Structure formats: structure tokens, C-alpha cells
Amino acid sequence: MxxxxxxxxxxxxxxxxxxxxxxxxxxxxxxxxFNPLGSKREVLKPYSSGHRTRPIVVRSNDGTRLSGWLMTPPVAGPHPGVIYFGGRSEEVSWVARDAGKLFPGMAVLAVNYRGYGDSHGDPAETHFVDDGRMLFDWLSERHHVDSKRIAVVGRSLGSGVAVQVAMERDANSIVLITPYDSILALAQRKFKAIPVEYVLRHKFESVKYAHHLKAPTYVLRAAFDDVVPHSHTDLLVEKLGRLHADEIVPDSDHMNIPYLEATQQRIASFLASRFNQPQS
Known part of the structure; x- marks a missing residue:
């Protein structure tokens, strides 16, 4: 008893x-x-040596103030464009610093998510995706940007934003850096004893949308990644509608991969090759 x-x-x-x-x-x-780490900038005075760099403020569809940077080549356009979506704890001012190497000859839009940097509002998957679509439209309407040649680039968490934006907008090309099948799957892996599928509101299920992507998609993985295991990237790659290449950047990990010269050269080369192709 x-x-x-x-x-x-x-x-x-x-x-x-x-x-x-x-x-x-x-x-x-x-x-x-999300873990936005406050409003501290990664680069105090963002400036691209290869672009005219200016801070911008845009309003989301619900009026939320979003802050970031627009970088445009110093010569007359129209130019191909790039929209960058950052990772979980990433403040995107560093993109302005590195844009000359990453995105030469391209107009670049890097805006902090809601709750990140100087952007207002609360982070949420629906907000990130809605804002991403709005930013794509905003950039395509600039007179110096070729609306038929706009790429989306997403890193880690931002790969999920990039996938959903590209699914609903006419992206010329897509770059996914350390992408995953879904945040839900990663959470289930981490919290095995918890019914995560019932409590997680921000699931970022890229694997469900991948087959809808029509633009060539370039996947870059870290050589050592303890945040997004390669098995989770494998599941996404299998579903991509139009895979251009799936490569591992030597000597990279989940945190340093976007800053490495090898990564930046690969992205610049891929986008230049896409943007230089005749438009149908």
C-alpha cells in the first residue's frame, strides 16, 4: 500500500x-x-563603401515603425535589388557594412524585424512575413530598382521569412543561409518531452511551402552547426521547387557563416549570375 x-x-x-x-x-x-537582445546596433555607423547608404523608416501595413538601411549603387539605375532577412538574435546594421562585398552593384534593403534594433512592435511570425511582403513591394516600387530582378536572402530564422515571402512574390532568386525544415521540428527535437506542436505559435514551417518556390534557390550550410543540424536542412532541400545548389562553407559555424569571405563571395557570384541573365 x-x-x-x-x-x-x-x-x-x-x-x-x-x-x-x-x-x-x-x-x-x-x-x-526571437531574443532580439535589446536595441544595440552591431555596427555603430553603418556604411557601405560600394553604395550610397541611408537610414530609412518605413511603416508596416498596420502602421508599425520599422527601421533599417537602403543601399544603392552610386551609378544610375535601374539596379537589381536584394532584401535581407536576419536570424534569431540578429540586428542587421552589419549588412550595410558588408554590402559592397555581398551585394556589389545591387540595391540592398536591410530592415530590422519588429522589436529588433530601432524597429517598434512585437516579434511574431505573422508580422515578420507580412512585413517582408510589404518590404518586397516597397523596394520594387523604387524608381532605381528593377522590379523583375529582386532576390530574397534569409539567414537561419530569416530563411523561414524569405521562403514565405518568395512564395507569394515574384522573386528572381533566393538565398537561404543555414535554413531549416521548420522551427516546430527544431523545437520538438530540443523539447522532446513537451507537446510543442500544441503550444508553439510561431512554427515557420518552410518545408510546407518549399515546393511552391519557382525561383532558383541557393542553399548554404555551415560546416559545423549545432543550431540547425544538417538533417533538418536535408528535409527542406528535398522539397525545394527549384534548387540551384546546396553547398557547405568550409570552416564555418552557425554564427560566423554570413561574415566569412567565402560565404560572401558565393552569394555575390550567384546573384550576379542570376541578375545578368536575359529577362523573359
Whole structure:
């Protein structure tokens, strides 16, 4: 009898702990998933040596103020364009610093997500995707940008934004840096004992949308990645509608990959080859 009560007590305690952990993950998922690290800029005075660089403020469809940078080549356009979507804790001012190497001869738009940098609002998957579509339209309407030659580039968390934007907009090309099949799948891998599918509101299920992508898609993986295991990238790549290439950048990890010269040269070369092709 005592043994049965002890077992029942332990089972009850385990149940309480499980429910508590599940509730904690549900309540803190925004911090766990987005983690914008305050408003500190990665680069104090962003400036591209190969572009005219200016800070911009745009309003989302619901009026939220979004802040970032627009970089345009110093010669007359129209130019091909690029929209960059950053990672989980990424403030995007560094893109202005590196745009001369990453995106030579291209107009570049890098805007911080809601709650990141100087952008207002709260981070959420629906907001990121809605804002991404709005930014694509905004850039395509600039007189110095060729609306038929706009690429989307997404890193890590931003790969999920890029996939959904490219699915609904006429992107010329797509670059995905350390992409995943879904944030839901990554969360299930990390929190095996929790019914994540019922509590996670921001699932970023790129694998569900990948087959809709019509533009050539270039996938870049880190050689050592303990955030997005290659198995999760494999599942996405299998579903991509039009894979251009799937490459591993030597000596890279999940954090340093976009800053490496090898990465930047690969992206610049791919986009230049795409933008230089005759337009139908």
C-alpha cells in the first residue's frame, strides 16, 4: 500500500513538473525563439563603401515603425535589388557594412524585424512575413530598382521569412543561409518531452511551402552547426521547387557563416549570375 502511494506521489510530481515545464515554454516562447537582445546596433555607423547608404523608416501595413538601411549603387539605375532577412538574435546594421562585398552593384534593403534594433512592435511570425511582403513591394516600387530582378536572402530564422515571402512574390532568386525544415521540428527535437506542436505559435514551417518556390534557390550550410543540424536542412532541400545548389562553407559555424569571405563571395557570384541573365 505504502509503495503504491509512493509511486502515485512520484507520478503526480512528475505530472506537475511536466505541466510546469510545458507552461514555461509556452509563456516564454517569444524570448526563446526571437531574443532580439535589446536595441544595440552591431555596427555603430553603418556604411557601405560600394553604395550610397541611408537610414530609412518605413511603416508596416498596420502602421508599425520599422527601421533599417537602403543601399544603392552610386551609378544610375535601374539596379537589381536584394532584401535581407536576419536570424534569431540578429540586428542587421552589419549588412550595410558588408554590402559592397555581398551585394556589389545591387540595391540592398536591410530592415530590422519588429522589436529588433530601432524597429517598434512585437516579434511574431505573422508580422515578420507580412512585413517582408510589404518590404518586397516597397523596394520594387523604387524608381532605381528593377522590379523583375529582386532576390530574397534569409539567414537561419530569416530563411523561414524569405521562403514565405518568395512564395507569394515574384522573386528572381533566393538565398537561404543555414535554413531549416521548420522551427516546430527544431523545437520538438530540443523539447522532446513537451507537446510543442500544441503550444508553439510561431512554427515557420518552410518545408510546407518549399515546393511552391519557382525561383532558383541557393542553399548554404555551415560546416559545423549545432543550431540547425544538417538533417533538418536535408528535409527542406528535398522539397525545394527549384534548387540551384546546396553547398557547405568550409570552416564555418552557425554564427560566423554570413561574415566569412567565402560565404560572401558565393552569394555575390550567384546573384550576379542570376541578375545578368536575359529577362523573359
Amino acid at each position: 505504502k509503495h503504491s502511494k509512493k509511486v502515485a506521489g512520484l507520478a503526480g510530481l512528475a505530472s506537475v513538473l511536466w505541466m510546469g515545464l510545458t507552461a514555461a515554454v509556452a509563456a516564454n516562447q517569444k524570448r526563446l525563439l
